[in-house]
Amino acid sequence: MLVELPEPFDWELSTERFRAFGPDPANLWVEGRVHRVFDGREVAIGEARGGVEIEPGDPALAGPVRRFLGEPFDLDGFARFAVSDSVLAGVVEALRGLRPPLSPDPYEALVSSITAQQVSLQSAFAIRARLVRRFGVAHATPWAFPTRERLAEAAPAELRELGFSGRKAEYVVSLAQSPLDLDSLGALPDDEVKLTLTALPGIGEWTADWFLARHLARPDAWPAGDLAVRKAVSAFYLEGRIGSTDEVRAFGERFSPFRNLTAHYLLVGHRVLPR
DNA sequence: TACCAGGTAAAAA
DNA sequence: TTTTTACATGGT
Numbered sequence: 001m002l003v004e005l006p007e008p009f010d011w012e013l014s015t016e017r018f019r020a021f022g023p024d025p026a027n028l029w030v031e032g033r034v035h036r037v038f039d040g041r042e043v044a045i046g047e048a049r050g051g052v053e054i055e056p057g058d059p060a061l062a063g064p065v066r067r068f069l070g071e072p073f074d075l076d077g078f079a080r081f082a083v084s085d086s087v088l089a090g091v092v093e094a095l096r097g098l099r100p101p102l103s104p105d106p107y108e109a110l111v112s113s114i115t116a117q118q119v120s121l122q123s124a125f126a127i128r129a130r131l132v133r134r135f136g137v138a139h140a141t142p143w144a145f146p147t148r149e150r151l152a153e154a155a156p157a158e159l160r161e162l163g164f165s166g167r168k169a170e171y172v173v174s175l176a177q178s179p180l181d182l183d184s185l186g187a188l189p190d191d192e193v194k195l196t197l198t199a200l201p202g203i204g205e206w207t208a209d210w211f212l213a214r215h216l217a218r219p220d221a222w223p224a225g226d227l228a229v230r231k232a233v234s235a236f237y238l239e240g241r242i243g244s245t246d247e248v249r250a251f252g253e254r255f256s257p258f259r260n261l262t263a264h265y266l267l268v269g270h271r272v273l274p275r
Numbered sequence: 276t277a278c279c280a281g282g283t284a285a286a287a288a
Numbered sequence: 289t290t291t292t293t294a295c296a297t298g299g300t
Binding site for chain 1: 295296297298299
């Protein structure tokens, strides 16, 4: 079944993240398709003219799949915005059709970010893959990410065996046990989401920013503390000198109200475009 | 071996 | 309030 996506949409670019840092059992790339479990149901997503082809072809899956592939982002508005900045315009032109994938589940999004704190993305993917295979649910092809309920009853020592530092193991379990309704955060403005999340142990501004960017798709989220964002901004705008978090936060003002897309395009551009 | 990686929390200034 | 320091783990 065809699931339409707004133009432009570049399948290879938009799914690059599922291949770039190692295999991800919860978003499994197999022979040109992404396999993922949505709300307990396994779906295979492949390239198609005008959008993507999904199997099984259940119309109820169309909405979640669209969101997963970054449908909420206003690429046309972003492209018009970018023309005023020759550097950004070049990146946007070279990466036309790139849509940031969105993490469909809030707990999965937060755990994934905690996993990636202060480790290389390659390490983070490997650790998360072990977490998924240890506590997740096996389906025919992909694995469902571990449920909050399952990790709430996990022992931190079990997570430590997978490569989590002792403190991060505690963060993941305590987040699972927290009474906070993560689904309700979507109703709050950006700053209140950040205040709510950063009150939890192990979640700082960086993790909250990525939650806004990659789960809630907030247009103006700007993870200025992210080392890769700092490096990408620096490479494109600061002659390679690596800017501080404060510098990059201030520099990002010029990209408002498209800071989220800007961050993603600069990150991917820094990684895949020839210098 | 030393250093770094898509940070966070707590101590110190 | 802002700045500095300790912290765990895997990869190179």
